[in-house]
Amino acid sequence: MGNEEYGSWEDDDHTLKNDATTYAAAVGSSSSNGYYQQIKAADSSVLVGVDVNPGNNPAWDPTVLAGSKYDFVEYHYYPQAPSLESDAYLVQQAAQGLTTSINALKAELATAGKPDTPIYVGEIGSVYTNPGKQSLSITQGLYAGQVLGEMMNDGVSRATWWIGFGNCNGTAGNDSSSLYGWQNFGGYNVFADGPTDAPCAGSGPIGTMSPTARAFQLFSKVAVNGESALSATVNGDTANVRAYAATHSGGTVLVLFNVSQTATEQVAVSLSAQNTSSDVSVETYSKAIYDQSQNNVWADPTTADMGAQNLPLTLTLAPWSMNVVIIK
Template sequence: MKSLKDNAALWVAVSLAAVLTGCGGAGGSSSTQPPPPTTYTLTVNSVNPTTGVAMTVSPADNNAAANGSTSFTRTYNSGTAVTVTAPATAGNNTFTSWAGCSSASAVTCQVAMSANTVVTATYASPKTTPTVSVTPASFAITTAQSLSVSVSVSGGTGNPVPTGSVTLSSGSYSSPATALASGGATVNVPAGSLAVGSDTLTASYTPDSASSSVYNAATGTSSAVTVTAIATSVSVDQSSVGPAVTDQLLGMNMAAWYDPTTSAVVPAFQLAGIQAVRWPGGSWSDDYHWATNTMCGNTPNSNATFANFVNDLVLPGNFDVALTANYGTNSTCNGPGQPSEAAAWITQAKAINAHVSHMTVGNEEYGSWEDDLHTLKNDAGTYAAAVGTASTSSGYYAQIKGADSSVLVGVDVNPGNSPAWDPIVLANSQYDFVEYHYYPQAPGSESDTYLVQQAAQGLTTEIKTIRSELTTAGKPNTPIYVGEMGSVYTTPGKQSWSITQGLFAGQVLGEMMNDGISRATWWIGFGNCDEGANGSAAGNMSSSLYGWQTFGAYNVFSDGPTDGPCGVGSGPIGTMSPTARAFQLFSKVAVNGESVLTANVNGDTTNVRAYAATHSGGTVLVLFNVSQSVSEAITVSLSAQSTSSDVSVETYSKAIYDQSQTGVWADPTTADMGTQSLPLTLTLAPWSMNVVIIKP
């Protein structure tokens, strides 16, 4: 009998053999088992918010996990098709898109598990509707006024400044889109755009790409704006024919200190329509000796000989000439002027065909500022005796007429002078015309309001006084020559090259046309910069005066960039200031053979001025808006005409002048309106001069 120990060993051996056989550890047949499947991780994320978004996931993963809240992961065998569905909203935020999906439709993301995959659901915060505020500059305007409207767009505290654009509308009016700057914009509503009555302005905000994800489009409205109709009309009486129109109103002074051979002068004058010149230059006339081109106390330009003046300026430009005879000094500068010198000058002028039509005896002889070596200086009786009459052979009148009987001889007048001048001179001398100078302002006291709205009409007052004086002297029909004119009698400042002097000049031309003035010459064309002793600009540069220039000048054409302080920003030589532009526009009106017509303004007579004349069988008007900031809507009617085959409008305005701030001296604008029914409707820009030609 075996021992218990032996039996146990046998049992273990048999059992081990059975196990080895079952596991293929022994001989006999065998089988191969497949490897475990490949698995991948699906990560589900969210943006805005980044956590806490409950997602529906199907099917459950290998660990029997399905739905979850971001961010979370699921494990799937390769090739498993998984669907993840996001909620449409997460808090106040709205679902916008999926990223990382094999395909997506709305809130559903399809994933084919072939790699570790991350899918992200993005949510957007809710858009803000901004507040749009509309604030007109005024809540009561007329149809003749434009309106500035401020629009602001605010997203509220903590939100970014809205960007984009706004449009403004009311009734039939709609503005162009205006881009926001720092959340605001200004829209200018043109005059006549809003209906008469009570108007509410609506501003519509459209966000741009930078703001479209944050802001909704929005609108805002203003309080009511009351619009009142104002009817300003200009009527022309075509049957009321006034004085003959002459192009001799279009004149400029030139002086012997300036080189008349300068090539830019003639083309500049011709472009501006200049027809007449006066020489040799104001107070210099009483010291200038033409035969030798010399002066008592000064030195003329070496090229400023009378021959050069005629050959290089007068004849090429075909200008009419007025000369001022030297009354103050003789050729040796030790006695008074000599009539024989004036007569010899006219003889020479006739010989070289110098186109001299007028000669005035002396310059402003009533003034103490004039050089006068007569025993009684600046004395009316002495002056009248020196001028004399046709029978006074030694006098200026007789000797000038003896040299050329066609030359008109004139005397200086200055109504209201103290001591009395005009009554003595007009009663005791012979003359063919009188010469008057008009400067309505004193230096340092210039006023834009006065210059633009009153000064030109002041000239007509002076002309009426002179006519009354001539009537008293028994010579009521004597022609009046305005030999000098300007805005200020000395030391011109910034006003001299501003739109303000241009508007004054244009109205002066209109007043002189209506007054029947026979000839006029502005002081001065070229060569008279107002320069201080140290080479700096002189004159009134007050901020109360409108203008962009930093100099003052008598000359109304630029002398170019080398002209000291007046060369800064005044353009190339020959560039026209607003005053020269006034002459250019008026050259369409001051045409020989035409006649003045009566133009009446009804309505806003403060800001609208009108002048009219016949024009090649039609009618021409010069219309001024002397309001600095408000456009004027007007109607124009003609008494004997209801239609026009063509209407054209040429305009020089403040807006055109303002370009000079950047060195641009722009031309007037021209609009051809074609065939028109009358009355004609026009809008006059602020501070503008407008020439309107109405053909038959």
């Protein structure tokens, strides 16, 4: 119901604007008629959600979660403010910050007596407005991939990146040399709008995938209906390694991130009660692949079929890379 109604930047025609009690009453409760009841009367199958903002507006969530009816809650996550972007923070910490917020929201729902309420991440990005060069860089791609892993582990069943097509920001954002990347423009969108979009024409022909879109492409092999998230553990010097795992068609799939910009990372992958595999494949998107965009080449991930392998399996992860490892 509404969009970010906790924020003064959103329109609100009530006398008391962006107020939690007013919002909860408008949505409706178990003892009052509101939008929730009217929507259900029109179509009982429609799911109705409420805006939440854990940790940022202390009065909003407790009032709304306890005082209104809803089938799910909807959360937006943007860890950076414009002009304050940091590659190190985005690649190494920002995705894990989402889990901190999700855990805070779960605690709020438990307090409200609704602990099993689905959490949807209706918007997610790296910077909440005015995106610059980071939005087309490998750095945002690595953040996006880790975010998908965090949400898989957190039990978030639905998430939407803001946005697919049509929101080029041109040169208006942060294009500082302190940020890694070859573009002098940015955009909210993760697919190129094509050569007619002059401010972002260097992002390739229409539909070309940015590193962020590549993260979703690779993760489509991991977040699969009917499969289950697993705990991922890798051995070695893993300070710069982030790992996620799931079942995969009778085997296992791991997503391994090297969050170091300059160093390769060697890791050992093992599976409990398994010493050999019938087949191992590794699909990788890395800084080196993204770097080809300096020459307007937006290359695909690479794929290596390693065949049958003994476990533990030793892998070398390229700097700033996302690696999908399928073991059968």
